[in-house]
Amino acid sequence: MNSNYSDEHIVGKLFFDSLKPEVGAKVLSELDPLSEAELLKELESPQLSRILNVMPSDDAADVVADLSQEKQDKVLQLMDKEESADVKELLKYPEESAGGIMTTDFFALNEDVTAGEAIVYLRKYVQKAPSPFFIYVIDEERKLKGILPIHNLIIVSPQKKLKEIMDEEVISVPVDLDQEKVAQIVAKYNLTVVPVVDNMGKLVGIITSDDIIDVIEEEAEEDIYHMAGSDEQELSNSVFKIARGRLFWLVVTLFGGLFACLILRSFRLALERIVALAFFIPVMMDMAGNVGTQSSTVVVRSLATSNINFSRIWKVLFKEVKIAALIGLMCGLGVGVIAIFLGGQGLTLGVVVGISMFTAILVAALTGTAVPFIFRHFRIDPAFASGPIVTTINDITALSIYFILANVLFRVMG
Known part of the structure; x- marks a missing residue:
């Protein structure tokens, strides 16, 4: 056994070795992926083959699929002929297909x-x-x-x-x-x-239903990882691989942030003239990002469960527009009134902030709804849209709306 393993790991391995194959099979099938991977490295092929002989064929196939090719061949050779044939048959199918999760044990x-x-x-x-x-x-x-x-x-x-x-x-x-x-x-x-x-x-x-529950949990977990621009392999990957996997979406947001900097730079004269505009930049960006994330999360989950499809896109968009308009109206009025008293620019700043908030929330909801549909159209997992992409787009659009309206309204209203 590897001397680098902790005492807890060694004790766990010794405990597992003491179990009967039937009990070991149940324990192995219930382990999380990381613990299973660590245990499979330590189990000798004869012991593992005895355990797999008493496991349901679909669970046994999942375990064998996680082994190296050399260990797969050895374990399958040591297994009972009938059980080995069932596992080999299941291994022919893609892991995330009906064939990959089915069992051949039926009457x-x-x-x-x-x-x-x-x-x-x-x-x-x-x-x-x-x-x-x-x-x-x-x-x-x-x-x-x-x-x-x-x-x-x-x-x-x-x-x-x-x-x-x-x-x-x-x-x-x-x-x-x-x-x-x-x-x-x-x-x-x-x-x-x-x-x-x-x-x-x-x-x-x-x-069976237990396999379906596993699929639902797996798909939900996958969506959550994708929303963060990551994947479910992170726990078992090296630091370098994890950093490389996260970097792409972080670079996308980095360039989005730099673009937001350019927007601020292009309106620097307005900021110098009316410093109070800077007070409400964080509020504007946060609200747009939050509303966009809410809309995209609802759409992503509905697409994943087939509750909505492309034939209903206009209905979904219209509903989100109505929701966003109501939220935007309340938030715009509230923050607009606050801006009148805190900004030191009177009614004009209040109108700018209020209308900008309303418009930014409306656009954010549309973006959060539309982007997942666009991703699905190009056969990209729409869960990716709920994280960095939507947030970055909405930050940029919120800033643009805010400063364009500020320039126009301050000229008109003085």
């Missing part, structure tokens, strides 16, 4: 099997696997024909064939469908399990 019977025969098969099945909730009814070519809840077997005649009592309107997903789309389908139809079929309609696996 399927031919459509011509009778209810009485199905009960006999079920008794044999539960001796080596957990009791299933559904029977998946297939034909001779293993094409999915229907689904039957297990409890229905006890309320029908034993002579009835499964094809006579099954539900033919079964919701399934293609094996290559993105996991986020699978989660949306499960949520939409309130499913506890969803069968997976290949391009020929053959049943190849099922996705």
Whole structure:
């Protein structure tokens, strides 16, 4: 064992070694990615293969996928032949597809099997696997024909064939469908399990509710990282890789900040003449940034859950404009009144600050709503729009609006 590891890590490893494979499998499947990666480095291939033999095939495939190619080959060779074949089959599919998260442990019977025969098969099945909730009814070519809840077997005649009592309107997903789309389908139809079929309609696996919960958590975590211009690999990456990953979006905001500096420089004469304008710059930029972030966060989450799409973009924009107009009106009036008394420039400064605040909030809401749609159109994760991009754009537009209105209104109103 690596001498650099802490005593806590060593004790944890010794404790894990003392567990039975069945218990070790449950512990391993519940570990966070970083802890799992550290443990997998320490586990010898024979021990790991014994644990994987008793894990559900989908969880075992996830673990094997995290191993080096050399260790993958060794572990798969040491595993039981049937379990190894299931894992190898699952590893063929992209990690974030329906095939990548499905399990091949399911109970399927031919459509011509009778209810009485199905009960006999079920008794044999539960001796080596957990009791299933559904029977998946297939034909001779293993094409999915229907689904039957297990409890229905006890309320029908034993002579009835499964094809006579099954539900033919079964919701399934293609094996290559993105996991986020699978989660949306499960949520939409309130499913506890969803069968997976290949391009020929053959049943190849099922996705259970616990896997869907994992997907939802993973996608939500990914969106949060993206909103910060980062990714979920940070915890296990080196300092250099983390800095490189963050740098791109920080450079974008850096140039945005420099552009804001140029705006201030171009209006320096106005600032020299009316120093009170500088008092309200932070308020203007903060409010625009906050409103834009609120709008983009709502849109990003709605796009991720398919609650909105491009066909509703104008409806969403119009709604955000109405919300922003109401917020802008209240904030503009409030800060405008304050500016009259604090700025020392009388009514003119109050009007400038109030109208600028109203306009900046309105533009910020439009930007925060539109940018995620633009990102989605170009097949870029719209979660990126909720962080540095929207904030930077709104800072620049708020400053521009503020000083352009100040120049115009001070000339007109004196």
